[in-house]
Amino acid sequence: MNPFHYSKPDTVQAAIDLSSPVSRFIAGGTNLLDLMKENLTRPEHLIDITGLPLADLSETPSGGVMIGALVSNADLAWHPWIERRYPLLSQAILAGASPQLRNMASTGGNLLQRTRCYYFYDANVPCNKRQPGSGCPARDGLNRIHAIFGASDQCVATHPSDMCVALAALEAVVHVLGRGGARTIEFADFHRLPGDAPERDNQLADDELVTAIELPAPGFAEHSHYLKIRDRASYAFALVSVAAALELDGPVIRQARLALGGVAHKPWRDRAVESWLNGKTVSRETFTAAADALLQNAEPLEHNGFKVRLARRAIVRALSDAALGVAPQGGQA
């Protein structure tokens, strides 16, 4: 870890005024501190935002919920509004990390956590995400955990968050504030595909701070399911995860949302497949056809072909369980 300056401003504006290209905001630090300890990132200035008034939940005029960026992952998952109205989000958060990490990690920070690609974390090897232009050893190396959608020659990393997969399915909106003022970003647009700039995970500018996440009113509370599949039952990142949400009219699907985690540089959605599901009848055949359609464009690498088969079954199960209104099995972590 390099020496750095440390500030703890009281207001959001003061935090933004302090920011610079060599500064980083820090809240829970559950990912940033690891990156600093391994010299993978070396900010010269840490701006501690835990003193900012961004830790509340409130209802929006349109019937949704505004989540302050500093609400902890644990508080969010267990908040009665979230448990009751957005169980998909609660399930996804509790499928990630450990209770200790969820206590520390913030909602805003969860969006900004970085990939767990082995090569990104090994400072001894090249990585375009860490050091633009240096190369990508994962593309032809050990790529079992890597992307099957949306990768580029420069980067095959995946986004690690569970929470973001649910937020993508729920079509959350990210509120940010920067020197240029406030703006909102649709969740689907917030994270980037790697393209030829894999060092950029998302659309935030250096001076911009995530202030809140807004959930629209529809929470799909009756028919949603988060299914996470990983190498061990706890404290592991998803190989494949599926956030499935349905609005049903009897056996007929009125609206479908389907987001995948662990398969791309961002939570992966396919609007065409979601639209295709509208008006279809709930059945294994329907869900299998949807999974096949979604996966027909998958581009597996040498070691992650299993993700295509795994995702197919996971999509069918998650949609089936969402239709049934089945809560996830097993532990929370």
Added chain:
Amino acid sequence: MNASSQSIGQSLDRVDGLLKVTGQARYAGEYPEDGLLHGSVVSSKIARGRVLRIDASRALALPGVVAVIDHANRPRIASYDEPYQDADAADGSPFRPLYNDQILYSGQPLALVVAENLELARYAGSLIEIDYEAQDHQTDLAILQNEAHPAPAELPKPRGNFQGEYASAALSVDVSYSTPIEHHNPMEPHASTVLFQPDGSLHIHDKTQGTQNCQAYVQKVFGLEMEQVRVFAAFVGGAFGSGLRPQYQLPLAVMAALALKRSVRVSLTRQQMFTFGYRPRTLQRVQLGAAANGRLLAVAHTAVGQTSRFEDFTEHVVEWSGMLYHCDNVTLTYKLVPLDVYTPLDMRAPGAALGLIGLECAMDELACALAIDPVQLRLINYAERNENEGKPYSSKELRECYAQGAQRFGWDKRNPEPRSMREGRQLVGWGMAGGVWEAMQQKASAKASLDTDGKLTVSSATTDIGTGTYTVMTQIAAESCGVSLENVTFVLGDSSLPTAPLQGGSFTVSSVGTAVQQACEALKEKLLAVARQACPAFSGATLEQVVFVDGQLRLGEASVALAELAQKKRRDAVAGPGHRRTGRKTPGLRHRYPFGGVRRSVGG
């Protein structure tokens, strides 16, 4: 003789538990000292090659950085193999940290930054620039498996006619398995705190499973006298075998202490915990031939393990396949492939944990092919003797173990048909396996003394890696001397104490425990001798006649407190001499092996 006391077999709190849970137990990297310097290891980024240049100028320019030590400026260390060959060394030429410019594996220590605090040392380490001459390397066992050479291990000779019986067997299985590398990675990372004494001697707190092994290593590698090196390991936060050999943070910390004449601590990072010994990857092939009734007619087990290019690490991988079941036609093969990696190291049932996977999975395949219950197949082939050596077991309860396990698990409810059983929505399978391990004893010694308050102190240079040595030895001593547990202190983890073997191999209680028992017996003879002289009631009494219980010596109605006997001995404490017993790794005619059964329900 002793009345049976309550110490052994009691369910006790660990005697060291309070110190641990209240944070008072200090581990190797936790000893404070004014002016202590901190070392941070700079590791190789390449797996094979040469160091061309180490530029430490940016690190040395930081205020508070005291030194950067590398192969070019290190203190003198031994230049031949023997001093590096510790008590658990493999065949070959042990690794020598910072010896020269050769890089033998990825993560090899290449430099040590010494600074006034840990954070500074680590940051300074990140500023050191190393130029390499990289050479082609190979770290993949599978790629080089055809270049394997026979392991330098004494395998049981082939018996019977495997090829003939296998070829003509009614049923056979021929299966291959691979097992991955496993790293020990105990909770406490490896660390050494070297406290430089005013007389130039070294007091070292080290994470180790053998204080005397490390003492001898440091003494020999650095050409010191034994009296100049004392190694402590009062508490060890898990080891699993990783502390059997001195690890490189120890010589690096000693180098810095000797070079700077200062006290120095070196702690490895979690990542660096992957840069020394580990359980090696193996590739295994098991061939079983059986009659239709399940009788094993032929067993062949071949294992290929990886090792480094500088040492041939061997363990007992395939022996168990000639031992666990009765079979007259057995061929066992064990080979090694040197790779550009560090030497593997014993880890939790070394060898057995690998070879038994192959054997027991193959037995399950055979049970399935024969349509015989897997427990039944094992009973059909039950071994009454150790057929590798043609010797009987002193005891073997595996048959009863199978029966109890099956009963407790509800084995009779198992449906052998694959995919036939569910728990909720999950397919589950029930499986079982047998286990076998060596019951070894090593040379060990201990010392017991009783003070005038009746407090018993027993000591030995063994360690407690979380296994409960402190508690077990306290129980054995208390029971042996008839003293309550509260009045017994067991001292360990200090190389100056009576000789003890490395803590490993499941032989600590049988070895050190026996030495403790015998030291206590010697102490009791001394106490009785005092009683015979000082107390008329005990004149002429023999050890067989008297009883040591509740802190007293008794003979019929007569009794005298042990504390009083200690006082009578001219106010001197009574001490039983260190008692040394002969090592017995392979006891005479009889062998003792513990057996274990495993039953598992596996979700799928």
